Amino acid sequence: MHHLLVLASFCLSSLSGSLAIYQRPTNPATPPPLQHLLDPIHKIVHTQRGATVTLPCVLRAPVPQNYKVRWSKVEPAEYMEVVVLITNGAHHKTYGPLGSRVHLRHSHRYDASLTISNVALDDEGRYRCQLINGLEDESLSLVLQLDGVVFPYQTSHGRYRFNYFEAKQACQQQDSRLATYGQLYKAWTEGLDWCNAGWVIEGTVHYPIINSREPCGGRLLLPGVRSYGAKDKSKDRFDAFCFSSAVKGRVYFIRGHMNFKEATLACQNDGATIAKVGQLYAAWKFSRLDRCDGGWLEDGSVRYPIITPRTGCGGLPDPGVRSFGFPSKLRKKYGVYCFSVK
Structure with a gap:
């Protein structure tokens, strides 16, 4: 023995x-x-x-x-x-x-x-x-x-659209995977505050709250990772909490006033692909990418990463990846974040 x-x-x-x-x-x-x-x-x-x-x-x-x-x-x-x-x-x-x-x-x-x-x-x-x-x-x-970063994810159609299997697939499509409960809890200790409930890989549903408020469980509940417990993986629908780690490649910004199709072509013409959400979060976390410019991403959302919060860049006190949501893909208003493996 x-x-x-x-x-x-x-x-x-x-x-x-x-x-x-x-x-x-x-x-x-x-x-x-x-x-x-x-x-x-x-x-x-x-x-x-x-x-x-x-x-x-x-x-x-x-x-x-x-x-x-x-x-x-x-x-x-x-x-x-x-x-x-x-x-x-x-x-x-x-x-x-x-x-x-x-x-x-x-x-x-x-x-x-x-x-x-x-x-x-x-x-x-x-x-x-x-x-x-x-x-x-x-x-x-x-x-x-x-070592990585957890981020909440939902579709362009609004919140609570994923069953468990769809949430798992959605994270994979954005160069990430469903987070574990342990990863979500660690992200909460590092400041993740999100009012929408989402799946984690164990098949349970949670949401992390730093600042107790309405309608996120009420002001009287203490901060923490709130839990809905195990849910029906096929029938119940929530958002997803995705996890991404470092990437072998570089995320960079191309300035311009482009619609989604033009943004995608701009990356391709530069020998790259339009960045996925998980790649942008990884670049923010590991490469400390900091830009105040909204840019298209592969899923049709527009986001920008902030390391040093400042006036005119979201107005929030904490670093993070800000989002403009999913604007019309025809709007010629944004630049684009590209991903290159070179």
Whole structure:
């Protein structure tokens, strides 16, 4: 028993690669109990979209004979655990959509750490490293957490138009994914204040309130993430809370007085595409894009990102992505935000 440990407190990740430091136990004959190495504060590995990251899992000597190590990912929305990789130390096999982007780090004979390249939004979540050795199976869990930004999203037809599956698709179309409840809660602690309820990936519905007010639950309720609980995924309709992380590319503004079609062509003529909402939020969050100019986006909305609030740029005290909503696509009044992978 206790052949498995994680050196999470020694794990660092970066946009270009990852670094994990292996430290031998000071007294290999009497290693500390497994739970002492699994303090919750060290079980979260941070990264960004597009990065390479390593989830540390190290076998403790002596390695048992005929063992296997199985990596799996817990999918809470589907209530299932999906196998990612299985190894017997000499060979390994990968499975599922992650298969082409994962491999064992294997920096030494006891290293069963999992490396994920080109991290995608859907890679975030809880992973389990399980040592399979007959009756002495044991496992540990790690959470891969992407740094990112949560934003509320609704259609041009108004609020509360998405069932759960439509909300999920709408976020994907805007280069993002449905946020988790944890991501929404973190966004609330960072100042997200939104009165419309929206789906999160767990299938529940919430809305974050900083300033208690009518009609957002009333002035007497304390600030917090208000909850409607689980709803019927097919029948009930709300907005969506989407989550986006860093993008491999650049969002930039082209000035002009264009309608939507002209704006789309302007980006294409510049060798780019018209930016999606998730890409604009990512540029605001990670590239600190700050412009006071309203510009068309791919979904037909007009928005602009503000890092430093100032007179004439929305009049709000906090940074954010301001919105003009969904004006007529024929109006020749706005510039455009383009996205280029160059």
